[in-house]
Amino acid sequence: MSRLLLCLLALPAAALAATPEIPLVIKDHRFEPAEVRVPAGTKVKLVVDNRDATPEEFESHELNREKVIPGGSKASIFIGPLNPGRYPFFGEFNEATAKGVVIAE
């Protein structure tokens, strides 16, 4: 059991080198770019750089992701492998302006 767990834990480490990193910036409570294009069918690491002084919560029901990114800090969110399509996301703390979409293709 524990060996199986170790193998499972080792899997992502082995795949890490191949994971594409996609930068995403939060500025003035907006995502830049608002349209994030990612390759379909592979895991992707979104590196979110919050340049506002205030925290933001990256949230997407479609991607099944939710993460608070404190002001002035960077954080990683792994998504996918995704089927081709559009996956909207938003900033829960500033829902009026902070909107974006991941496009897997």
Next chain:
Amino acid sequence: MLGAAIIVFRETLEAALLIGIVAAAARSLPGRGRWISLGVLAGILGAVVLATSAGYVSELADGVGQEVLNAVVLAAAVLMLAWHNIWMSRHAREMVDGARAVVRQVTEGSRELSAVALVVALAVLREGSETALFLYGMVAQGEAAVQITLGGALGLAGGAVLGLGLYAGLLRVPVRHFFSVTALMVLLIAAGMAGQCARFLIQGDLLPALAAPLWDTSAWLSNDSVLGSLLHVLAGYDARPSGMQALFYFATLALILAGMRLVREARPAGPRLGAPAAT
């Protein structure tokens, strides 16, 4: 103000409902009010500390420190809830059988209540730190303090009212069914937390997602609908769960149920001291 109220309400709801359920489930244990208050207090203190160090935590573990922390907190809460349910399943049988009206030993009760207090503290810690971060953000954006305080208080009150409502509702359940109802609710909450724990580990790339999503019921019942989010809090509902999430959910469900059954069937070897023979 309304924005603050809504977000604080959403963050409070989960902890409030959990507290409502465990407070009801622990109704037979003397001194539970003190323990639960202690849990809330410790949770709030922890949340403030966590919120002030959020930037630091976030950049730990190559940018997934928050996921690791959330997963650990959730796993600890699941363990405590599991233990609570397994312990209660024997205690409840004795209560319903009329073998004893109160907990035999004060120490036994306090050990159980310390687990309850820890669950409460962990829930408040998790939801509270996000609330604190959000409110801090509003202050930093130059929103009027009065508005923020009012909104926050309104949201908090809303969550608390629902938690209290659930608690009061549960206490009206007849004793015969009471422990089955609360055990079922605790069981589902624990399984849901285990599923969330898996989701954080996947989000941090520490576990594979397996099938993602395993199914998609968002067209019928989305996560952000009122019913969907209530079911999410109470039973771990997710419209688009990954395979790993479902695995954690059902494995936790099965393990706790098995533990409850084992404990219920294991009868003490000797005659029970101080307890009249149950017919």
